[in-house]
Amino acid sequence: MKLTKLAWTMAVACSLTGGLPSAAHADSLKIGVIAALTGGGAPWGMAAAQGPKILASEINAKGGLDVNGKKYKVEVIAYDDQYKAADAVAAYNRLVRQDGVKYVFIMASAGALALKQNVENDKVVALTSSYSAKAVDAKSKYMFRMFSVAADYLPSLMEWIRDHYKERRTVTINPNDETGWDHAKLSEKLFKQSGFQLLGQELYERTQKDFQPMLTKLIGLKPELIDLGSTPPATAGLIVRQARELGYKGLFSKTGGAGPNEIIAAAGKEAAEGMISILYADRASEGYKRIASEYKKAVGQEPNEILVSFYDGASVLLNAIQKSGDAQDTSKVAAAFSKALPMPSVQGETLRLGGKATSGADQQIMSVMYIGVIRNGVPIVVGKAKS
Structure with a gap:
């Protein structure tokens, strides 16, 4: 049976909730993903959604994310923007206004540019894989670039x-x-x-x-x-x-x-x-093999290797949340990126904070290409x- 666009979006969202059974003692930490889940960019988009999901499942299997002694179930909600700015804005509004999301991954440049000011105004911590030089600049406080561009x-x-x-x-x-x-x-x-x-x-x-x-x-x-x-x-x-x-x-x-x-x-x-x-990946590395195997179990096919970048981006984000000591205060979390990095990537390379030379602000996770x-x-x- 053919799913409507809304049904497909909801199905994707429900499939990315991280796998931890509901528990009275565990609050939810929601992470949104805005990506091209259909169309020509779908290989990137599905990997963008699954990278944080794989990490969420690993953390939830250990009891959740510990932030200053409080446990959080990590929940990932992904919506399709079809590489269109208007759809990215609609997805963002739904995530932030309806789903209560404070942390968002934005895959495409069109979406990142359309949402750049919204992110700063709403104090939503966003990580983007945008290749546009305009996505992050000297005024950015809440928008971070996810890898070397x-x-x-x-x-x-x-x-x-x-x-x-x-x-x-x-x-x-x-x-x-x-x-x-x-x-x-x-x-x-x-x-x-x-x-x-x-x-x-x-x-x-x-x-x-x-x-x-x-x-x-x-x-x-x-x-x-x-x-x-x-x-x-x-x-x-x-x-x-x-x-x-x-x-x-x-x-x-x-x-x-x-x-x-x-x-x-x-x-x-x-x-x-x-x-x-x-x-993005050395396919011979053990770290890549592990998360690629998890992707294949979930999706039934080999991943686009941008999976690595979104997994690492989610790792940095969750590390920053822990370092901040307050999962609800996004200002503290944004400031804690400098404490979270440097840290190792899933492939064993060093991730560090940088980007000032190209964007005017150290708002970028510098990765190995x-x-x-x-x-x-x-x-x-x-x-x-x-x-």
Whole structure:
């Protein structure tokens, strides 16, 4: 039976409550997730929702989160914004006004920018995976960026590509929205600084499926490298497949937003061979294997590796809540991020607080980004991008 949008949203929300039976002695600590649970960004969105849920289940299994001697059941409520700002605002209002949520994860740039002032006005602690430079700035007190972003790691990644490949003639493809605009502008600057010849840039609508006219134009420029920037994974795979069908033989890179499994599934193993990609996870690490296994049990498929970032983000948030000593006072919790970090990630890397150099405020969890290359249908970690 087909679920209505409301029924689907409620079903998702109910499925993410963390697994602790009701108990009179345990109050609820509610965490909201606003993410693209359907559409092209769904691999990211489902991982965004499941990362905090997995952590919540682990904590609840041990009796809940201890904050100054008081136990809290961690409850995760996720709503679908379909990568649309209006839907993100609606989801936020429901979480904060109806569900009583004080802590929110916001996946997309469009949602983060639309809600930026709401977060500050309402004193809601929010963590975002937004790639937009505008999502966090010197005035931000309650909005935190969840991981190192393109401005942090791209210089190192592009230097690595330059040092390991001879290809220089480059074109870029990005979605036509805030995320894509920011990434296109930054990559244009850094590709040129790193010695690449930028032949052209294209923006597309997120609903687009037929890329052949655009690709015909770009391939006519005779590029040696096509960078797919911040394109969602499934869409990136579709572009790769269509470019190969048109005869393109060169390299592909994915410099923003990882998703090699979805790219390979959409493009095919042979078409995706050799793609260079930024990765959130080292899939060989024991920490990743553990939470990926939990994701697969819950969802029935392999996760997008952004799962790691949302799991780590939730870990930092809950650590900050504990350090604050008061789960109800979000001002104390926001201030306690500096006490919660540094701390280890689920993969054993060090997470630290930073971001002032790029955003004007230390409101960012600085994380390790890996450099990967797809070989024989598998993303292989070949290095780390400095940030």
